[in-house]
Amino acid sequence: NAGVTQTPKFQVLKTGQSMTLQCAQDMNHEYMSWYRQDPGMGLRLIHYSVGAGITDQGEVPNGYNVSRSTTEDFPLRLLSAAPSQTSVYFCASSPRGAYSNQPQHFGDGTRLSIL
Amino acid sequence: AQSVTQPDIHITVSEGASLELRCNYSYGATPYLFWYVQSPGQGLQLLLKYFSGDTLVQGIKGFEAEFKRSQSSFNLRKPSVHWSDAAEYFCAVGALNNAGNMLTFGGGTRLMVKP
Numbered sequence: 001n002a003g004v005t006q007t008p009k010f011q012v013l014k015t016g017q018s019m020t021l022q023c024a025q026d027m028n029h030e031y032m033s034w035y036r037q038d039p040g041m042g043l044r045l046i047h048y049s050v051g052a053g054i055t056d057q058g059e060v061p062n063g064y065n066v067s068r069s070t071t072e073d074f075p076l077r078l079l080s081a082a083p084s085q086t087s088v089y090f091c092a093s094s095p096r097g098a099y100s101n102q103p104q105h106f107g108d109g110t111r112l113s114i115l
Numbered sequence: 116a117q118s119v120t121q122p123d124i125h126i127t128v129s130e131g132a133s134l135e136l137r138c139n140y141s142y143g144a145t146p147y148l149f150w151y152v153q154s155p156g157q158g159l160q161l162l163l164k165y166f167s168g169d170t171l172v173q174g175i176k177g178f179e180a181e182f183k184r185s186q187s188s189f190n191l192r193k194p195s196v197h198w199s200d201a202a203e204y205f206c207a208v209g210a211l212n213n214a215g216n217m218l219t220f221g222g223g224t225r226l227m228v229k230p
Contacts, residue, residue, distance in 0.1 A: 033217075033218075035220075040124065040223070041222055042119070042121075042207075042220030042221050042222045042223050043159075043205070043207075043218075044220070045218070045219075048217065058217065090158060090159065092159075092218075103149060103164055104161075104218060106151075106158035106159040106160075107158050108156075108157060108158045109158055
């Protein structure tokens with residue numbers, strides 16, 4: 001059972017570089033989301049998707065882009081990395097919204113450092 | 116907009132002692148509440164959830180939580196802590212927005228267990 005797979009696990013970037021954080025799930029979940037985790041602030045929602053072809057902004061979307069071309073994949077793109085984007089990023093998926101009986105499943109995270 | 120407050124950033128308890136982690140939420144309707152645990156370098160694992168019905172919910176690893184609407188609280192408890200419980204704990208409230216699923220997390224409580 002792979003669940004939610006995030007790659008890479010660690011990444012160091014220079015300011016201004018771009019990169020894509022990958023997220024894949026094999027549970028046929030409709031909902032997928034990206035969070036960032038910073039000390040003392042819990043997890044904050046960046047972007048989410050309710051199905052293939054549909055995405056929307058969360059609480060802290062600036063500096064990030066997403067797309068959802070398939071049910072399985074939900075990549076997060078940093079177009080021009082900034083030191084403020086140093087964080088741990090988590091991808092999550094669930095078969096339906098939080099109103100259902102199905103909680104979100106989380107990946108193991110990507111630790112990103114911007115120099 | 117919903118919010119979650121975990122007043123205790125760090126808590127230290129002795130192994131075998133009882134534990135209570137506090138969580139207060141703000142939400143305009145009946146909330147859907149979750150507790151997640153995060154071990155170092157890992158993703159988030161669901162401990163328990165409250166959707167409706169009995170206000171005392173049982174979770175995995177011997178944890179339980181009680182929903183108190185009058186106090187807007189959802190405190191996590193365990194009668195006897197084990198060294199393996201040392202981790203960070205997150206309370207979250209789920210809400211359905213225009214299109215789907217959104218979780219709002221508290222800032223987390225880091226639990227340390229003394230031998």
